[in-house]
Amino acid sequence: MAGKNFASLDKIQSLTEHNLEIVADSRKPVIGWFCAYTPEEILLAAGLCPYRIVPEPAKTITLADSYIERSFCPYVRSCLGEALEGHYRFLSGLVVVNSCDPMRRLYDAWRYYIGGDFVSLLDLPRIDSKLAVEYYRECLLRFIGELEAHYRVSISAAAISEAILAHNKTRSLLKELYHLNQDCGMPVPAVQIHRVVKASTVLPGDTFNELLEGLLSEVSHAGSDFQEGPRVLVSGSILDDPMIIELIEQCGARVVGDDLCTGTRQFWQLVEPDGEPLTALSRYYLGRTPCPRMKDAQRRFDHVFRLIDDFRVDGVVFYTLKFCDPFLYDIPVLKSQLGARGIPALILEGDYTPGTLGRVRTRIQAFIEMLRQDVRAA
Amino acid sequence: MFGQLKTTLMPKVTRSLLRQPLTYELMGDFGRYSYSRQNKTSQGIWLAFTSKELKAALQRKGLVVWGNAFAPFEMFYGLDLITCHPETLAALAAKTGLSRNAITCAEAGGYSSDTCSFYRCALGLDMEGLIPRPDIIVSTSYLCDGGVKFFHNISRRYGCDYYLLDVPYHNTENARRYLASQLEELASIIVKKQGKSLDLDKLAGALRLSNEAREYALRINELRRAVPCPLSGSDSLSYVLDMQFFGFGSEAGVRFFKTLYEELKARVESGQGAVDQEKYRVLWLHHIRPYYPNEIISRLEEMGASVCFGESNHVYWEPLDEANPFESLAAKMLANPSGGPLERRSGLALELVDRYNIDGVIHFSHWGCRQSCGGEYVIRDLMRERGMPVLILNGDGADSRNYSREQTRLRLDAFLEMLEAKK
Numbered sequence: 111m112a113g114k115n116f117a118s119l120d121k122i123q124s125l126t127e128h129n130l131e132i133v134a135d136s137r138k139p140v141i142g143w144f145c146a147y148t149p150e151e152i153l154l155a156a157g158l159c160p161y162r163i164v165p166e167p168a169k170t171i172t173l174a175d176s177y178i179e180r181s182f183c184p185y186v187r188s189c190l191g192e193a194l195e196g197h198y199r200f201l202s203g204l205v206v207v208n209s210c211d212p213m214r215r216l217y218d219a220w221r222y223y224i225g226g227d228f229v230s231l232l233d234l235p236r237i238d239s240k241l242a243v244e245y246y247r248e249c250l251l252r253f254i255g256e257l258e259a260h261y262r263v264s265i266s267a268a269a270i271s272e273a274i275l276a277h278n279k280t281r282s283l284l285k286e287l288y289h290l291n292q293d294c295g296m297p298v299p300a301v302q303i304h305r306v307v308k309a310s311t312v313l314p315g316d317t318f319n320e321l322l323e324g325l326l327s328e329v330s331h332a333g334s335d336f337q338e339g340p341r342v343l344v345s346g347s348i349l350d351d352p353m354i355i356e357l358i359e360q361c362g363a364r365v366v367g368d369d370l371c372t373g374t375r376q377f378w379q380l381v382e383p384d385g386e387p388l389t390a391l392s393r394y395y396l397g398r399t400p401c402p403r404m405k406d407a408q409r410r411f412d413h414v415f416r417l418i419d420d421f422r423v424d425g426v427v428f429y430t431l432k433f434c435d436p437f438l439y440d441i442p443v444l445k446s447q448l449g450a451r452g453i454p455a456l457i458l459e460g461d462y463t464p465g466t467l468g469r470v471r472t473r474i475q476a477f478i479e480m481l482r483q484d485v486r487a488a
Numbered sequence: 489m490f491g492q493l494k495t496t497l498m499p500k501v502t503r504s505l506l507r508q509p510l511t512y513e514l515m516g517d518f519g520r521y522s523y524s525r526q527n528k529t530s531q532g533i534w535l536a537f538t539s540k541e542l543k544a545a546l547q548r549k550g551l552v553v554w555g556n557a558f559a560p561f562e563m564f565y566g567l568d569l570i571t572c573h574p575e576t577l578a579a580l581a582a583k584t585g586l587s588r589n590a591i592t593c594a595e596a597g598g599y600s601s602d603t604c605s606f607y608r609c610a611l612g613l614d615m616e617g618l619i620p621r622p623d624i625i626v627s628t629s630y631l632c633d634g635g636v637k638f639f640h641n642i643s644r645r646y647g648c649d650y651y652l653l654d655v656p657y658h659n660t661e662n663a664r665r666y667l668a669s670q671l672e673e674l675a676s677i678i679v680k681k682q683g684k685s686l687d688l689d690k691l692a693g694a695l696r697l698s699n700e701a702r703e704y705a706l707r708i709n710e711l712r713r714a715v716p717c718p719l720s721g722s723d724s725l726s727y728v729l730d731m732q733f734f735g736f737g738s739e740a741g742v743r744f745f746k747t748l749y750e751e752l753k754a755r756v757e758s759g760q761g762a763v764d765q766e767k768y769r770v771l772w773l774h775h776i777r778p779y780y781p782n783e784i785i786s787r788l789e790e791m792g793a794s795v796c797f798g799e800s801n802h803v804y805w806e807p808l809d810e811a812n813p814f815e816s817l818a819a820k821m822l823a824n825p826s827g828g829p830l831e832r833r834s835g836l837a838l839e840l841v842d843r844y845n846i847d848g849v850i851h852f853s854h855w856g857c858r859q860s861c862g863g864e865y866v867i868r869d870l871m872r873e874r875g876m877p878v879l880i881l882n883g884d885g886a887d888s889r890n891y892s893r894e895q896t897r898l899r900l901d902a903f904l905e906m907l908e909a910k911k
Contacts, residue, residue, distance in 0.1 A: 177866075178865060179853065181858075181861070211859040212858055215862025218862070219862075219866060222830075223866075231657065231829070233656055242666075244666075245663070248666075403636075405650075407637075407640065433856075433858065435603060435633040435634040435856075435858065436636075436637055438599070439638065439640075439641060442641075443641060457598075
């Protein structure tokens with residue numbers, strides 16, 4: 111869908127393309143991160159410029175083949191490939207979260223083949239019990255100590271509280287965008303929505319928030335030429351190149367919501383204000399809608415069902431990165447729960463390159479045709 | 489007619505027999521007798537122990553716990569639980585030809601062929617009703633993501649409690665405290681389910697048994713430095729490893745390691761090796777090897793290469809402190825070289841190369857294993873820096889569809905040539 115023209119959207123897109131210059135202009139040390147569980151609030155409180163590593167799909171994945179097994183997360187292999195090519199020399203540091211096997215191994219391979227003055231691994235419990243919250247708070251303290259020692263800064267509780275507020279604002283605005291777009295008849299195409307979410311991870315927060323506020327104002331005044339079609343929710347892991355969404359929409363369906371690391375799971379909840387900011391962060395990251403790596407998978411499934419109700423979803427497309435074990439094990443369970451609710455699902459896998467999409471077009475078309483018939487029958 | 493019976497009736501009969509407690513009783517007795525006749529009494533102890541647990545689980549003689557290879561089995565024995573380890577059953581299914589059907593069953597149930605075949609096989613065995621059902625499931629969050637998800641999905645299937653022991657990445661004081669608290673909490677959950685109170689003396693007894701077995705395991709590892717190496721890689725990476733994962737804390741564990749020690753000591757004293765003319769000494773990296781019929785170890789041994797040590801046989805933990813069971817079990821779990829940063833594992837591999845006078849290293853690259861294979865190239869490069877030949881052997885531990893005899897042989901032969909050239 112072409113969609114309407116929004117000046118703020120164009121600006122966000124253009125700044126995302128030039129994000130490296132903007133980051134350089136900030137004159138702050140840039141610290142790279144990968145996983146949506148990275149507590150950016152602490153990086154902001156340290157006066158650093160957090161920057162999510164988003165490799166260009168398909169460009170460098172094969173470069174990593176001599177350094178990491180091929181049956182391995184394609185996002186991680188792409189990141190390593192670009193790093194081997196020297197794309198990330200501008201980073202002053204890197205933080206890897208202990209979220210999954212591929213991230214742990216990326217941490218090892220990065221240190222061995224690429225190196226860097228500051229490459230830190232932040233542990234992340236898989237449960238959200240009181241014990242886990244306390245332990246994770248201790249991990250955050252340890253991480254703060256490492257940042258303070260390396261960057262010679264002092265990270266105050268007040269600065270963390272301030273960063274929580276700033277980040278909460280980004281989360282609230284993104285959630286508002288999803289709802290407003292829905293209420294206004296989806297004037298912003300789903301592909302653009304995903305580009306906006308991506309921009310939130312590579313642009314400085316204040317710049318991004320200002321642009322997003324502008325976009326919200328434009329959307330609230332926009333008319334809609336929304337073409338009805340089966341309403342689809344995309345569920346999966348990392349989706350940096352939203353071509354699959356474009357493809358689904360080209361086939362006649364509307365992508366009305368998502369359950370992605372690079373989508374709603376990143377911002378659907380807010381950090382609860384608390385007297386002590388580290389405890390608040392600890393509770394938030396362990397308690398929010400979880401990635402399948404967390405023990406309580408049902409909370410994610412419930413999130414999917416809430417989105418299905420809120421956005422009147424007709425069918426779910428699972429689109430996950432190849433070799434992503436936590437997702438691969440969740441799919442049969444979630445698919446069966448969806449089946450019990452009469453929600454059809456299509457399972458697709460991606461390898462972080464657009465090359466394989468052509469092969470799945472027919473399957474998407476058939477799935478959408480089936481949804482169309484279901485919608486008509488209803 | 490006979491062919492038809494073999495393909496249709498036999499699998500049904502086999503499956504039906506595997507659900508009967510008597511089958512395991514007979515299997516244990518026969519195994520003990522048969523292995524002792526082959527001078528492999530230790531292997532008989534392993535089979536009898538495994539069969540006894542399966543029989544007890546089928547008879548529901550107590551609470552049945554399913555656990556993964558890195559769960560604290562000492563605690564399970566100390567709390568009088570009947571244990572069941574699906575990873576072992578998957579390996580046994582591969583060995584006996586039952587895995588193909590089980591894997592197909594799991595894949596038909598929506599499990600991707602990109603996931604670890606041991607868990608796919610165990611899922612399929614469970615779907616076929618071939619594993620005694622659990623009352624509680626306990627798994628550790630390491631070594632791999634797949635394990636966590638497998639055990640959780642099984643608990644959903646049965647609607648039983650699933651306790652995930654969240655093992656921290658860093659081995660710090662805080663981490664030990666966090667893990668010890670979880671172990672203590674788990675123990676109280678279990679005894680509550682049993683309607684008992686925690687018997688610390690019984691728990692201490694299991695830790696004592698674990699320490700006794702550990703002493704023999706250390707002596708066994710010392711004996712494996714002998715030339716020729718007295719223990720075959722096919723044994724050390726199958727039933728010996730199984731007892732290492734699941735036997736510590738049980739009386740059978742002590743009996744097993746003591747007997748194996750005596751067997752190996754006698755072999756060393758008489759100069760008997762796994763390979764008669766030992767030309768090369770190989771270190772095996774990865775916890776497992778393929779368990780379906782294959783020629784990997786036999787080909788190596790035929791060519792004079794002895795797999796004289798595997799990283800998974802290394803005793804990495806300090807003796808357990810009976811007075812502080814939860815803290816010391818936590819310390820044991822955190823000391824695992826495969827947890828935490830890769831330096832722990834690679835450092836151990838380099839140390840083992842020296843300790844066992846190794847000529848070459850094989851890193852088995854099990855399809856679907858991210859945690860281990862994600863670090864294999866770094867380890868390869870570290871070894872190469874030291875001039876140590878390394879073969880990364882791609883394969884699959886439980887799914888024979890991914891095994892090619894010819895290709896594997898070609899790669900092994902090229903590796904052996906490399907070892908020969910270095911001599």
